Amino acid sequence: MITDARVLQPEFIPSEVKHRDAEVNTLSSVLRPLTDGVRADPAFLYGPSGTGKTCIAQFTVERLRQEVVDVNYQYVNCWEDYSRFKTLYTILDGINNTIDIHRQSTPKDVLLDRLKDYTGPPYVVILDEVDQLQDKSLLYDLYRVKDLTMLLIANKETEVFAEIDDRLTSRLTTATRIHFDHYSRSELTTILNDRVQWGLVPNIIDQERLNLIAAKAAGDARIAIGILRNAARHAHGNSLDEIPTDVIRDVVPETKSEIQQQTIDRLTDHQQTLYDIITDHGTIEPQALYDEYQERVTDPKTKRTVRNHLSKLEHYNLIGSEGNTKGRIYRALT
DNA sequence: GGTCCACCGGAAAACTCGGGCC
DNA sequence: GGCCCGAGTTTTCCGGTGGACC
Structure with missing residues (x-):
């Protein structure tokens, strides 16, 4: 039933994206200076969960790297790497510069100095869930690193800008802000259609049932894909030839609590x-x-x-x- | 209006832990 | 093994806020 489980995973980056042309175009324009080997201004992507912010950021940078230029890039999830040290460490890791850095005994300043000394192709750093960063002044330091381009991602614009100081605020006011809205039901259905084509055997789910999944997901692509994944697994486990409506209804609460459980599991x-x-x-x-x-x-x-x-x-x-x-x-x- | 009390959250100090060095 | 250093976590201190009571 499942031919390619990867496309049903939340971290999967598709080779083409749907319903985000405007956002992709705006971000591509922001990143255009990189094609001349010059760093780009920061961009700020914001909007509710499951609206494709992370996916679009990674997709656009990947496309840029494939098509035209020599660009290094690193994805940092600030939820996991929330401290100044961890964030800097992950960024340095993206340019293979952490060999002799020790997590307990290397001063933070050494990490920043090393980043400032970076000489190589333009470096794009995606800071996801940037509102979780403990020390927002790091953004100011990163802004001052030559050849480093920042893509900031957060749910709410205010959660980031309320906590940063005036030095950075004045610089980030020129940053391009790209707002992501919830997907409409028909947009989600098209996204699900693609995932079905890429990852499931033909004819196991019809349009009406995809519409049902889209309705249950309420504009959140992560939930929609999660429902599809769990429903497919459930149907496969019960040796069914297709995904029935009642299975979809059954897995909705399970999928939603599964996503919440991922957060709970990270707690002390x-x-x-x-x-x-x-x-x-x-x-x-x-x-x-x-x-x-x-x-x-x-x-x-x-x-x-x-x-x-x-x-x-x-x-x-x-x-x-x-x-x-x-x-x-x-x-x-x- | 004044006082008390419970609560919040910022700042700084204290503590814990792990790695390097001699 | 003991000391030092640095990061991360926890504790202490304290000012601010708002509801309850007199």
């Missing part, structure tokens, strides 16, 4: 405990939350650390909160 034990308590209660006050947290773990952290964990959970959209001071309530989002 203490963060998971806090998340579990809030989920168990639905809503809970800070003191009651801390009391139960102390009961559930053997080595409880201080209230201040717990507050840091909670703000992280909130930032990941795993929990919500209401009220600012005394009447504060934490609540589960599912």
Whole structure:
């Protein structure tokens, strides 16, 4: 049933993209100076999850590299590499310059100096989920690195620009902003059609069922492809010749919770405990939350650390909160 | 309006951990 | 093995905020 599982994976970069011509063209124009060996101005791609920001950034840079120029490029997920050190390390790794760098004993300044000394073809760095960067001043330092082009990706424009200082703000005001909207239902259906053609045997799903998947995904391509993947697996596991409607309906909640679970899995034990308590209660006050947290773990952290964990959970959209001071309530989002 | 209290979050200090060096 | 260094994490301190109460 599945002929090529890769095309159903979220990280798959297709050889052609649909419904993002304007965005691809704008980004291509921004990157045009690279064809002359000159670095390009930064670009800022923003919009909700599953709207193709990362895919388009990688696709456009890859196409540029294939078609015309000698360009180095590196993708950095700032969710995982959120510290200044980790981000710099990954960027240096993209130009094979980390051989004698030790994660615990090399000063951060050494990493930046080494990046500044880089002499090679233009270097494009995609900073995905850039709002997760702990130290936004790194963007200013990267901006000053000769031959380095930054593509910044985030969900909300304000989450990035609210936290950066005036030096960088004044420079980034000239950055090209590319907004990504949710896909329409028909756009998602076309995207799914391609994935079916590339990765599944013919005639196992009809247009009506693809429309159903698109409707369930509510404009999010990542969810749509996830539903298709899980439905295909389920049908294959049950030796079915096609993907029936009830299987699609069955895998929708599973797919959505699967995506959320990927976030939860990245939490530390203490963060998971806090998340579990809030989920168990639905809503809970800070003191009651801390009391139960102390009961559930053997080595409880201080209230201040717990507050840091909670703000992280909130930032990941795993929990919500209401009220600012005394009447504060934490609540589960599912 | 004044006071108390619970809570938040920034800043800085303290601590932990891992690697290099002698 | 002991010391030093640096990154990351946690703790401490403290000012600010807003609701409750008098």
